Amino acid sequence: MSTDKSKKVSGKRKAGFNYVLERQIGFLLRLATQRHAMLFGQHISGRVTPQQLSTLVKLLEHGTCWQTQLGRMTAMDVATMKGVVDRLVAREFVEVAADPADGRRIQVTLTSAGKAIAERVRRDSIDIHNATLAPLTAAERERLITLLTKLVSSDSDAPLGK
Amino acid sequence: MSTDKSKKVSGKRKAGFNYVLERQIGFLLRLATQRHAMLFGQHISGRVTPQQLSTLVKLLEHGTCWQTQLGRMTAMDVATMKGVVDRLVAREFVEVAADPADGRRIQVTLTSAGKAIAERVRRDSIDIHNATLAPLTAAERERLITLLTKLVSSDSDAPLGK
DNA sequence: AGAAAATCATTTGTATACGAAATATCTGGC
DNA sequence: GCCAGATATTTCGTATACAAATGATTTTCT
Numbered sequence: 371m372s373t374d375k376s377k378k379v380s381g382k383r384k385a386g387f388n389y390v391l392e393r394q395i396g397f398l399l400r401l402a403t404q405r406h407a408m409l410f411g412q413h414i415s416g417r418v419t420p421q422q423l424s425t426l427v428k429l430l431e432h433g434t435c436w437q438t439q440l441g442r443m444t445a446m447d448v449a450t451m452k453g454v455v456d457r458l459v460a461r462e463f464v465e466v467a468a469d470p471a472d473g474r475r476i477q478v479t480l481t482s483a484g485k486a487i488a489e490r491v492r493r494d495s496i497d498i499h500n501a502t503l504a505p506l507t508a509a510e511r512e513r514l515i516t517l518l519t520k521l522v523s524s525d526s527d528a529p530l531g532k
Numbered sequence: 533m534s535t536d537k538s539k540k541v542s543g544k545r546k547a548g549f550n551y552v553l554e555r556q557i558g559f560l561l562r563l564a565t566q567r568h569a570m571l572f573g574q575h576i577s578g579r580v581t582p583q584q585l586s587t588l589v590k591l592l593e594h595g596t597c598w599q600t601q602l603g604r605m606t607a608m609d610v611a612t613m614k615g616v617v618d619r620l621v622a623r624e625f626v627e628v629a630a631d632p633a634d635g636r637r638i639q640v641t642l643t644s645a646g647k648a649i650a651e652r653v654r655r656d657s658i659d660i661h662n663a664t665l666a667p668l669t670a671a672e673r674e675r676l677i678t679l680l681t682k683l684v685s686s687d688s689d690a691p692l693g694k
Numbered sequence: 695a696g697a698a699a700a701t702c703a704t705t706t707g708t709a710t711a712c713g714a715a716a717t718a719t720c721t722g723g724c
Numbered sequence: 725g726c727c728a729g730a731t732a733t734t735t736c737g738t739a740t741a742c743a744a745a746t747g748a749t750t751t752t753c754t
Contacts, residue, residue, distance in 0.1 A: 401684040474702040522563040636732040
């Protein structure tokens, strides 16, 4: 059982010798996302998901939107957005209707129940944000948000960079 | 169309007045993860996924492992890990076998093809890491990694905090 | 007007992600 | 030797995520 042990070869270091998976940005982002998801599940009202939260909040801010527009504002793929809208329709938080002015567009509108839950989860999300960042000091939180914003705002499709 | 515009009410600010979805940690993490996923797909060899990369790298470092052990090392749920292993088996990058010493355990071992691809994607992942962090300076990258590490290392199940 | 290009939506296929329940197996204590 | 509790795996259900192909509609250009 010692045949493929990674042995140190003096003078010629093994490939990947200093590779640390735990310092790779992708791995760290996955862990941070997991932490957020766990806290989200604990603090959110009405079993709303993060994607549903984004969608509800954007509808609250902008009123009726079409699906593609919602997808752009929330940085979601059209296929993903459809799934989210479908589930919001099933739960009667939003209603969809054909746009009389443009046959391609699907208008998405908050129901009154949807408006209520949207306002509630928007408040919840503040707590979730703070709980997620709890291990960091106020200055560190600010720094992290700034760095992540810089990281993503250069993306062409980022709603931030607009 | 101006009925539900968010109008400033002097003295009594509207609920959610200063709520900015784009500054919520959950939203930013999703965008950063998307950015990483895009670059990952562009630079990775052999259509390996991020989870498969983590699994392959851990197998490279530790040799044969059982599934649950792999799940802990890569911070993946057992159900998720099973899916990843199943797909790695299907692609003949790993082989599974019952542990003779413990009937519950499933031993996962790299095949020679798996070892080759593991070494290749481990190298790829360095490029992906750098490409993902490209908008940041060297100092900023270091800061971001440090902050994310601090954020997740307090989690009970974090492989970092061990 | 009419064809081409752009836009919007849906569907399909692949791959996560994870809680929860069910099953199987092992270990320690009596 | 046997049972309770711990451990490992599998299965099920729900919800993303996104590429790619397809269909429908609108806009633009000539």
